[in-house]
Amino acid sequence: MKNALDTVLAYHQRTKHHFQHYAAGPGGLDWKNQPNPFRSFTGSPQLALPLLTAASYPAYADLYTPGKIAPQALTLNSIAALFELAFGLSAWKQYDDTRWALRCNPSSGNLHPTEAYLVSAGCEGIEDGVHHYVSRDHLLEQRCRFDTASNRSERILPPDSFLLGLSSIHWREAWKYGERAFRYCQHDVGHAIAAARYAAATLGWHVQVLSIWGDAEIGAILGVDRDQDFDAAEHESPDAILLVTASAPGCAAVEPDAATLVNAARRGQWQGHANVLAAHHSHQWPVIDEVALASAKPETLEAAWQAPGLPEPVTGGCGRTAVEIIRQRRSAQAFDGVSTLPAKAFYRMLDLTLPRQAVPPWDATAWAPRVHLLLFVHRVDDVAPGLYLLLRNEGIEAKLRAELNPEFEWLQTPGCPAHFSLFRLVAADAKNAARALSCHQDIAADGAFSVAMLAEYDTPLTATPWVYRQLFWEAGILGQVLYLEAEAAGVRGTGIGCYFDDAVHDLLGIKDAFIQSMYHFTVGTALEDTRLQTLPAYAHLVRGGV
Structure with missing residues (x-):
């Protein structure tokens, strides 16, 4: 019987794409049973949220200056704004009679396995309890009503704060991508963490991933461990819980007690049953359940990591508001193959992938960076x-120099910022290599540049298999930074989940598993598909905004 680490390592190896064959997938798509893109809970009381209006919003550039944006009060309106900017719809697309929604948080294949929950206590206009967010209708469904009468002697949450919970419905991705879907769900959690952090920054708020908490506590609080509420519906796996704080800059966030929240949830009144997303599952992928169980996170004590004191990021020329940039984010479908990117924009994108103190999105996480950019x-x-x-943690440089192809140049890049650890390995036309390694997709070669995200792999996983998920989260956060920075630079990005894992390692001369490729990304000047109509996100709703 394999232990948890062996199961995780075997899953990763099994789900690699190779030039000779791809990881196991459905082979064809069962369009009649395409999963419903929106989870809802029948029988849960609903609270319609106000929509954003054309009010004044902070400049996108201000998100990166600590203290620049004064914190807004914690109200129903401001919470509604955060959920709309982090998880709400950004537009609808239509081609002939087919219509689909786009959201502010990216997703592999636009399948959106990530569900978002609000845990509130003491917020005017919102009952104390656990609420599920429905992006299609921009509303909260109250899943659990806390028994406030018996909780008066204990504070459930710190003042001016709430919890934001994330879970995944693995079937949404598995329907299209088969066994590799668990990877993509974890990418999407990373994107969601970053999307929440950026949305909170527009309000002057802070977000912190509560990385000590275990999956069991998160599942109990969000109610995703309540089998009786799901019946035949696709279950959700707990992923992460975030503390959102509306307080003055510099004020330390007080972490709530997990046991207190679990007790409040267990004593609360639960309502609602999950909808079935697909009446029939044409394929089963038991290996996803196996790796989910093996990578489950227990409650842990983690050493605090402090981001280095870096200079202010390379300045950008974006004059748009943060809301505009967040809402206009799209995944490019094709690039023009000729346009160039100014070096200043390139260096700014890379600069914002480096963690800084009190600068989003990296101030939401407490672990040292383990993912580097090829x-x-x-x-x-x-x-x-x-x-x-580009090395995002200099402690890895010596090992990489010793382990990678000895013919690499390791030339410090002329003209790049002095605090960058950016090395040129080979001067060459890399377009064919980029295309071939990203499953022969032209989009990896036709942009200004593409990226393979390389994670420090075997060492962090040895004692803590659940870090496997965290590596994908970090890659997803990186992807969200590149998405928004591409928009700010007037170009566009696209995450690439299909790539030939070991072929990337072979290119570098990697002989073991100390480094693994976790995600690809590409940036360039997008070609627009003029056949598609773009429709407003919430034209189907008629209600006031904030």
Whole structure:
């Protein structure tokens, strides 16, 4: 019988794509049973949330200056704004009679396995309890009403705060991607964490992933462990819980007690039953349940990590508001293959992937960076085409130099900011390599540059298999940074989940599993599909805004 670590390692190896064959998938799509993109709970009381209006919003550039945006009061309106900007709809797309929604938080294949929950106590206009967010209708469904009468002697949450819970419905991704779907669900959790952090920053709020808490506590609080509320419906797996605090800059957030929240949830009144997303599952992927169980996170004590004191990020030229950038984020479907990217925009994108103190989205996480960027530079002004490596944690440099291909140059990139650990490995036309490694997709070669995200792998997983999920989260957060920064620079990004894992490692000369490729991404000038109509996100709702 395999232990948890062996199960996780075996899953990762089993779900790699290879030039000779792809990881196990459905082979074809069962369109008649495509999962409903919206989870809801029948019988739960609903609270319609106010929509954002054309009010004044902070500049996108201000998100990165600590203390620049004064914190707004914690109200129903401000909470509604956070959920709309983090998880709400950004538009509808239509082609002939087919219509689908886009959301502010990205998702592999636009399948959206991530569900969001609000845990509130003491917020005017919202009953104390656990609420599920329905993005289609921008409303909260109250899943649990806390027994406030018996909780008067204990504070459930710190003042001016609430919890934001995340869970995943693995079937949503597995329907299309088969066994590799668990990876993509974890990418999406990372995107969701970053989306929540950016949305909170527009309100002057802070977000912290409560990384000590275990999955059992999170599942009990969100109610996703209540089998009786799901019946035949697709279950949700607990992922993360975030503390959102509306307080003045510099005020330390007080972490709530998990046991107190679990007790409040167990004593509360639960309502509602989950909807069935697909009446028939044409394929079963038991390996996803196996790796989910093996990578379950217990309650842990983690050493605090302090981000280094870096200079202010490279300045950008974006004059748009944060709300505009968040709402206009899209995944490019194709690039023009000729446009170049200014070096300043390129360096700013890379600069914001480096963790800084009190700067989103990295101030939401408490672990040291373990993911580094292998860059295929195609068309960046004043940067020679080739293969580059950006190290986000300098402690790995010596080992990489010793382990990677000995013929690499390791040339410090001329003209890049002094605090970058950006090395040119090979000066060459890297377009064909980028295309081939990303499952022969032209989009990896036609942009200004593409990225393979390389995670420190075997060492962090040895004692803590659940870190496997965290590595994908970090990659997803990186993807969200690149998405928004691409929009701010007037170009567009796209996450790439299909790539040939070991072929990337072979390119670098990696002989073991100390580094693994976890996610690919590409940035360039997008070609618009003029056949598609773009429709307003919430035209189907008629109600006031904030």
